[in-house]
Structure formats: structure tokens, C-alpha cells
Amino acid sequence: MPITKVNENELLDRLTDVFRTYGYEGASLSKISEVTGLQRASLYHRFPGGKEDMAKAVLERAGQWLTGQVLAPLSEPGKPADRIRHMAKELHSFYAGGKHCCLLDSLSFGSDDSDIRQHVQQGMSEWVDKLAKVVREAGVSSKNARQHAQDAISHIQGTLVVARVMKDYGPFERMLSELPTTLLRKKS
Amino acid sequence: MPITKVNENELLDRLTDVFRTYGYEGASLSKISEVTGLQRASLYHRFPGGKEDMAKAVLERAGQWLTGQVLAPLSEPGKPADRIRHMAKELHSFYAGGKHCCLLDSLSFGSDDSDIRQHVQQGMSEWVDKLAKVVREAGVSSKNARQHAQDAISHIQGTLVVARVMKDYGPFERMLSELPTTLLRKKS
DNA sequence: TATTATTTACCGAACGTTCGGTATAAGTCA
DNA sequence: TGACTTATACCGAACGTTCGGTAAATAATA
Numbered sequence: 001m002p003i004t005k006v007n008e009n010e011l012l013d014r015l016t017d018v019f020r021t022y023g024y025e026g027a028s029l030s031k032i033s034e035v036t037g038l039q040r041a042s043l044y045h046r047f048p049g050g051k052e053d054m055a056k057a058v059l060e061r062a063g064q065w066l067t068g069q070v071l072a073p074l075s076e077p078g079k080p081a082d083r084i085r086h087m088a089k090e091l092h093s094f095y096a097g098g099k100h101c102c103l104l105d106s107l108s109f110g111s112d113d114s115d116i117r118q119h120v121q122q123g124m125s126e127w128v129d130k131l132a133k134v135v136r137e138a139g140v141s142s143k144n145a146r147q148h149a150q151d152a153i154s155h156i157q158g159t160l161v162v163a164r165v166m167k168d169y170g171p172f173e174r175m176l177s178e179l180p181t182t183l184l185r186k187k188s
Numbered sequence: 189m190p191i192t193k194v195n196e197n198e199l200l201d202r203l204t205d206v207f208r209t210y211g212y213e214g215a216s217l218s219k220i221s222e223v224t225g226l227q228r229a230s231l232y233h234r235f236p237g238g239k240e241d242m243a244k245a246v247l248e249r250a251g252q253w254l255t256g257q258v259l260a261p262l263s264e265p266g267k268p269a270d271r272i273r274h275m276a277k278e279l280h281s282f283y284a285g286g287k288h289c290c291l292l293d294s295l296s297f298g299s300d301d302s303d304i305r306q307h308v309q310q311g312m313s314e315w316v317d318k319l320a321k322v323v324r325e326a327g328v329s330s331k332n333a334r335q336h337a338q339d340a341i342s343h344i345q346g347t348l349v350v351a352r353v354m355k356d357y358g359p360f361e362r363m364l365s366e367l368p369t370t371l372l373r374k375k376s
Numbered sequence: 377t378a379t380t381a382t383t384t385a386c387c388g389a390a391c392g393t394t395c396g397g398t399a400t401a402a403g404t405c406a
Numbered sequence: 407t408g409a410c411t412t413a414t415a416c417c418g419a420a421c422g423t424t425c426g427g428t429a430a431a432t433a434a435t436a
Contacts, residue, residue: 002433022213022298023211023213023214023298024214025214026213026214028426029424029425029427039383041428041429044427045381102349106297108349110209120353124350124353150359151359153346154346154350154359155343157346158341158342158343158346159342159346162312162341162342165293165296168338170338174335174339175339189413189415190400190413190414191401216390216391217393218390226415228394229394229395230416232392233415233416238392239393
């Protein structure tokens with residue numbers, strides 16, 4: 001078979017970049033074609049389902065990344081606070097120090113019942129659940145654990161919004177450094 | 189002169205709704221026309237600068253609303269904590285309990301140097317400054333005041349993202365109720 | 377040769393925008 | 407008052423462009 005012009009991983013990297021930056025509607029096929037170096041028709045060869053397939057693939061891979069790289073350190077041996085510090089480090093590189101915004105934000109606009117929206121919701125839902133589980137294992141009560149997980153993710157999303165709008169990455173950095181404390185606080 | 193089909197305020201209300209929900213690119217003139225009840229050409233009579241003018245007008249009014257309704261209670265007499273509680277109340281209705289997402293989020297996607305983006309940045313910048321000023325007046329050190337203001341706005345944005353994605357308004361409500369504490373904490 | 381990746385060329389539909397024109401209200405002046 | 411002008415609010419139809427998507431042909435590997 002002929003060689004691919006762009007390999008799967010790099011293709012998804014660039015797609016991620018476009019969807020992150022411009023959102024779903026803003027990510028036109030022209031822009032995608034320009035960024036990936038593939039013509040529209042070639043993109044349809046790679047993603048028969050078109051733009052929606054691309055967005056789903058991007059979300060899928062981001063979810064795997066999150067699970068494997070960010071959430072995994074939480075399940076390894078060591079003191080809970082150390083494990084969370086490890087996660088913070090992974091989050092830092094995942095979001096490029098706040099310079100990359102979150103797909104769960106950029107892809108969550110538009111009509112309520114869109115297919116993409118459901119994927120986004122499921123992604124965030126899994127994130128909350130997995131994070132809450134670990135916090136619970138660290139000795140926080142079940143109810144508080146879920147709240148802390150939600151609050152942490154809220155804070156991540158919020159600092160990323162501020163970073164995007166203001167180009168100020170301070171709040172994101174600060175939030176990461178305070179994660180061990182805020183996430184494991186016994187009483188809210 | 190003939191009477192208007194939709195008055196200025198209601199028109200801006202509906203425009204706000206569309207931009208909030210769909211973002212700038214997602215808010216097509218067809219959708220706007222449908223929601224406002226005005227034909228495309230009529231919208232250009234009201235907003236000669238087209239879609240961009242509409243978004244700017246919407247941002248402008250939201251900024252005035254924020255200044256007048258949300259930030260104003262912070263400058264009135266009374267205990268700082270009470271004043272912040274008042275602001276929280278106003279924020280609650282401003283964002284409809286978390287069901288309305290923030291224009292500063294939905295309009296902040298797309299190319300970095302767009303005119304809209306600059307308006308959004310200026311809007312959030314003003315918000316941080318005004319909030320920081322009040323926190324400083326309540327006795328918090330200058331540096332901490334700015335950080336607390338940024339953190340509060342981050343948390344607002346974050347809980348709104350979570351609310352939009354998950355349809356869970358708990359984090360937003362919780363965040364508002366904890367605002368007096370978090371905003372006035374002396375040490376971080 | 378069979379298969380696969382990519383391309384050129386093209387499609388109908390929707391995009392944001394503009395134009396020509398109509399209906400209504402208010403001001404002007406014989 | 408009544409005819410005339412001006413200004414406003416709106417609309418239908420079209421503008422050129424871009425949208426997401428497809429069919430047929432070419433190039434390259436196995």
C-alpha cells in the first residue's frame with residue numbers, strides 16, 4: 001500500500017489543534033485541510049464520517065491520553081499527595097502550561113442534543129468519576145470526594161478559560177500547585 | 189417613523205442567547221434571523237457592521253450589566269462579606285443559576301487577533317481589575333487581592349463550563365456560596 | 377494486478393452581505 | 407387640511423464565497 005502523507009498520530013495532533021483553537025463550527029474543512037496538508041477528499045478517506053468523525057476521534061484520543069497519562073499516576077503506589085503532584089505535572093504538559101485549551105470546552109457549544117455534545121459530556125463524566133474514586137481511596141468521604149473532584153475540574157477548566165482569554169497562565173500554574181491541598185481537604 | 193418589530197433590549201437579549209449558546213461561528217445569520225424574528229437585511233439595518241457589530245453590542249451590554257448589577261453591590265456600605273454575598277446573588281441571576289454560559293467563554297474561540305477576541309479580553313480584564321480593587325479595599329494585600337480576583341473568576345468560568353457540559357449546577361451553586369470565604373482569605 | 381492513499385474536479389446548500397424597494401410615521405408648507 | 411418630502415423599519419431576492427461532501431482518475435505499494 002502507498003505510504004501515508006501524514007501518519008495517524010500526527011494527523012490527530014493537528015486535528016486536535018484546530019478543534020481546540022476554533023471550536024467545532026469554527027474548524028472549517030478548508031482550515032483543517034490547510035493544517036493537515038491533506039485535501040478535503042483525502043480527509044474523507046481517513047474519516048469516512050467526515051468532520052464529526054474527526055472530532056470524535058480527537059476526543060477519543062484525548063480521553064485515552066487523560067486516562068493513561070494524567071489519571072494513571074493516581075493509582076500508583078506512594079503518598080496520595082505525591083501522586084496528585086505527579087498528576088499535576090502531567091496536567092501541566094497535557095495543557096502545555098495552559099496554552100492549550102480543553103476540548104471539553106471548545107467542543108461543548110452548539111445544540112444541546114448533538115452527537116459531539118454527548119461525547120463531551122461522557123468524557124467529562126468519566127474524568128470526574130475516576131478522579132473522585134482516587135480521592136475517596138485517599139480517605140475522603142464519598143460525598144466530599146465527588147465534590148472535590150468536580151471542584152478541581154471546574155478550577156482546571158476555569159483557569160484554562162482565563163488563560164485563553166487573558167494570556168495569563170498564572171492562575172493555571174497556581175491552581176496546579178494547590179491541587180494536592182484542595183483535592184485532599186477533609187472538610188470543605 | 190414606524191414602530192420597531194422588536195425593541196432594542198429584547199433584540200439584544202435574543203442575540204445574547206444565540207451567541208452564548210452557539211459561539212460566534214456557530215451563530216449563523218439564519219439562526220439569528222429565526223430567533224429574533226427579523227430578516228437578514230433588517231438585522232443589517234439595526235447593525236450596519238453585520239455579525240461582528242451584533243457580537244460587540246452583546247458584549248458591551250453584558251459588560252454594563254456586570255458593572256452595574258454584579259460589581260456595584262461591592263461598592264456599597266456594609267460588611268465586606270455581606271457585600272460579596274450580595275454580589276453572589278446577582279451573579280446567580282446573571283448566569284441563571286449556571287444555565288447561561290459566559291460570553292467571555294463562548295466568544296473567545298477563533299483566531300488570536302480577531303476584533304471580537306480583543307473585546308472579550310478587555311471585558312475580562314476590567315472584571316478582574318474591579319473585583320481586585322474591592323478585595324483590596326477589604327484589607328487583602330494588593331498582590332493577594334489580584335490573585336483572589338483571578339481565582340474567583342476562574343472558578344466562576346470553570347463551574348459554568350462544568351454546568352454546560354454536565355448539566356450539573358451544583359458546583360456553580362457551591363462556588364457562589366463559598367465566594368465570601370475564598371475571596372477574602374488573607375493568606376492563600 | 378489488486379489494493380490503498382491521494383488528488384482533481386465538482387456538487388448542492390448555506391454562508392455573510394448587499395441591493396432595490398415597500399410601508400409607516402413625522403415634519404413641511406401651501 | 408392636504409399634498410409633499412424625509413426618515414425609519416423592514417423585507418424578498420440576489421450577490422459572490424465558502425461550506426461539507428462525493429465521484430472519477432492518478433500514483434504508489436504489495
